[in-house]
Amino acid sequence: MGCVRVVVVAGGIGGARFLRGVRAAIPDAEVTALVNTGDDLTVHGMRVCPDLDTVMYTLGDGIDRARGWGRDGESWRVKDELAAYGADPAWFGLGDLDLATHLIRTRMLDAGYPLSAVTEALCARWRPGVRLLPMSDDRVETHVLVDAEPGPADAPRTGGGRRAIHFQEWWVRHRATLPAYGFVQVGLEAAKPAAGVLDALATADAILLAPSNPVVSIGTVLAVPGIRDAVRAAPGQVVGLSPIVAGAPVRGMADACLTAIGVATTAEAVGRRYGSRAWADGVLDGWLVDTADAAARVPGVRVEAVPLLMTDEAATTAMARAALTLAGV
Ligand code: FO1
Secondary structure: OOOOEEEEEEOOHHHHHHHHHHHHHOOOOEEEEEEOOOOOEEEOOEEEOHHHHHHHHHHOOOEOOOOOOOEOOOOOHHHHHHHHOOOOOOOOOOOHHHHHHHHHHHHHHHOOOOHHHHHHHHHHHHOOOOEEEEOEOOOOEEEEEEEOOOOOOOOOOOOOOEEEEEHHHHHHHOOOOOOOOEEEEEOOOOOOEOOOHHHHHHOOOEEEEOOOOHHHHHHHHHHOOOHHHHHHHOOOEEEEEOOEEOOEEOOOOHHHHHHHOOOOOOHHHHHHHHOEOOOOOOOEOEEEEOHHHOOOOOOOOEEEEOOOOOOOHHHHHHHHHHHHHHOOO
């Protein structure tokens, strides 16, 4: 048998850290990261792909480890100049070094290159050691349904009703504190899996769902027409890792996202949301939970409990190894 092929479905910061563990756990394998692009947005005329960039910078050792996103050694002079002009949005900060990535990406997209080709070109510099694939070369943007006029909870609701704001505005400007009534992936129906995605899934010896946001990251990737079916039909085992430990997200605000879709913030509820591959629409064969959640049960899915806190690279490598073992690789 040739070298082992592993596909990791991932979002941003948690997914990037997990991918470092996968790369260390199985260094001779061909690892493909299938990355969420629903967080992408256009700011100051440039296309920004937060999850692709977070994975690329993390694996390419260019990430700011404290922030988890953006470049190390970053400066914010252009951001401050834009603010001095009163240029919106002021709430989404682009660092001076990070700007180079968005300028290159925007120029290539404008020249007609698909996002997968742009990502490959950027990775020629960063050399992440895994293949990065956007979930789609088509634009898909996650928007969040919130109250039309957010204000004090007891404020009289005038017309009531709801409006959709871009995920990044909800996440960064409002820190996910606005009650969310659901998510809309704009452009999803017309989106196709990016070049190479279906082939990677069809030839994978194992597919791992990284401990990323199960709603707006993993959920968005699986919602691209054709991807969920390709995962369900894949010859390799499918193993997910819970992003929820002891009832709380390991990082980020996945709990606000789960609440918005009526799913409890528990390892068991998220596993059941993904569902068993033996059942309608389910995708899982195995579900890795933290030792704190060892009582979790997911019908039709093998559940195993191991430490899931990515405290350092050794811990992350160990959990990646556990996931690969559960996937039979
Ligand atoms: N997160 C913030 O909290 N504030 C920001 O100003 C911000 C800017 C930003 C720019 C580029 C980028 O790749 C990521 C950025 N992020 C910022 C993080 C981003 O919102 C998240 O990484 C994901 O979109 C959520 O997983």
